[in-house]
Amino acid sequence: MKSFPLKIVSALVASLVALAAVPAAADTFPAKPIRIIASTSPGGLTDLLARTVARLMGDSLGQSVVVENRPGAGTLIGMTACARAPADGYTLCLTDNQSLVFNPLLFNRLPYDPKADFAAIGGVVRTPNDVIVAHPSVPGAGFRELMAHAKANPEKVSFATWGPGSIPAIYQAWIARQNGVQLTAVPYKGAGPSFLAVNGGEVNLAYSSVALAKAAVEAGKLKAVAVTGASRSSAFPNVPALGELDSDPGMGTFWGLYAPAKTPPAIVEKLNAELNKALATPAFQSFAKQNYLEPYNASPARFAAELAAAQSHAAATFRTIGIQPTDAPADAPSATR
Numbered sequence: 535m536k537s538f539p540l541k542i543v544s545a546l547v548a549s550l551v552a553l554a555a556v557p558a559a560a561d562t563f564p565a566k567p568i569r570i571i572a573s574t575s576p577g578g579l580t581d582l583l584a585r586t587v588a589r590l591m592g593d594s595l596g597q598s599v600v601v602e603n604r605p606g607a608g609t610l611i612g613m614t615a616c617a618r619a620p621a622d623g624y625t626l627c628l629t630d631n632q633s634l635v636f637n638p639l640l641f642n643r644l645p646y647d648p649k650a651d652f653a654a655i656g657g658v659v660r661t662p663n664d665v666i667v668a669h670p671s672v673p674g675a676g677f678r679e680l681m682a683h684a685k686a687n688p689e690k691v692s693f694a695t696w697g698p699g700s701i702p703a704i705y706q707a708w709i710a711r712q713n714g715v716q717l718t719a720v721p722y723k724g725a726g727p728s729f730l731a732v733n734g735g736e737v738n739l740a741y742s743s744v745a746l747a748k749a750a751v752e753a754g755k756l757k758a759v760a761v762t763g764a765s766r767s768s769a770f771p772n773v774p775a776l777g778e779l780d781s782d783p784g785m786g787t788f789w790g791l792y793a794p795a796k797t798p799p800a801i802v803e804k805l806n807a808e809l810n811k812a813l814a815t816p817a818f819q820s821f822a823k824q825n826y827l828e829p830y831n832a833s834p835a836r837f838a839a840e841l842a843a844a845q846s847h848a849a850a851t852f853r854t855i856g857i858q859p860t861d862a863p864a865d866a867p868s869a870t871r
Contacts, residue, residue: 567599663761695722744767758773
């Protein structure tokens with residue numbers, strides 16, 4: 535009988551033990567609290583989503599799930615912390631498509647690899663519609679009249695963005711391109727400041743969530759000129775969709791839950807099952823409805839494929855409207871890994 539060297543036998547035994555440990559770890563997971571990193575400040579939609587998901591998953595798992603806010607540098611700080619955490623399922627991150635779809639196209643060097651440093655657990659929600667709102671002083675009752683006004687007054691119609699490469703900036707550039715007008719982008723530090731600016735008449739137009747804009751539109755403080763997407767919003771049934779007007783770039787917002795790469799597949803699958811269970815609860819369904827969001831139930835494989843498709847679509851859109859990458863923000867973590 536042929537004998538094998540002791541080193542080979544030891545290596546084989548170690549490999550078998552490691553393989554057996556993965557399902558065992560999944561069976562006992564979680565044995566301690568789980569952390570979800572939200573790469574934005576407290577109070578915003580990403581933070582609210584993270585806290586809602588954390589509470590519901592924690593209730594089901596029988597273990598605490600806590601949210602840690604790590605804002606800054608256009609989500610780079612929080613996502614870098616997530617990417618560099620141990621790949622054991624106890625550190626997750628919840629973010630929108632800014633982090634893994636837009637940031638790779640905006641910055642020359644990232645402190646993380648968007649395609650290699652994360653394991654997709656699943657989708658959380660997506661927005662079927664957002665809304666383009668105008669201050670009441672802006673001439674024109676609807677989108678076509680507004681575009682005619684902008685064409686007659688080049689660069690005099692202002693559009694609030696959240697900085698270069700943000701979703702509002704993409705829509706501002708795409709709408710201008712499709713309608714042959716010049717809209718002046720005015721950057722603000724996020725949705726809240728830009729919404730206050732259009733309410734106060736500092737800017738003519740802004741991009742807003744439906745939930746944030748609805749009360750102001752109904753009160754006559756703002757005009758809804760178009761909703762994003764291919765079809766109209768139930769909140770504004772008489773307002774046309776940009777898809778109807780050949781003016782939508784197809785860049786809606788979605789949020790997902792991620793783990794560091796190399797998290798054991800069995801743990802990823804368990805987290806996906808718990809996430810989808812949370813999304814199906816009446817509490818989450820009510821939260822989504824109140825905020826005009828759609829729960830985004832998907833397997834890890836399907837969500838990863840849809841994320842890859844979104845990355846390809848965004849790259850083509852950025853090329854079309856001429857957005858070029860720049861250096862990462864000064865407060866971003868080092869790209870050294």
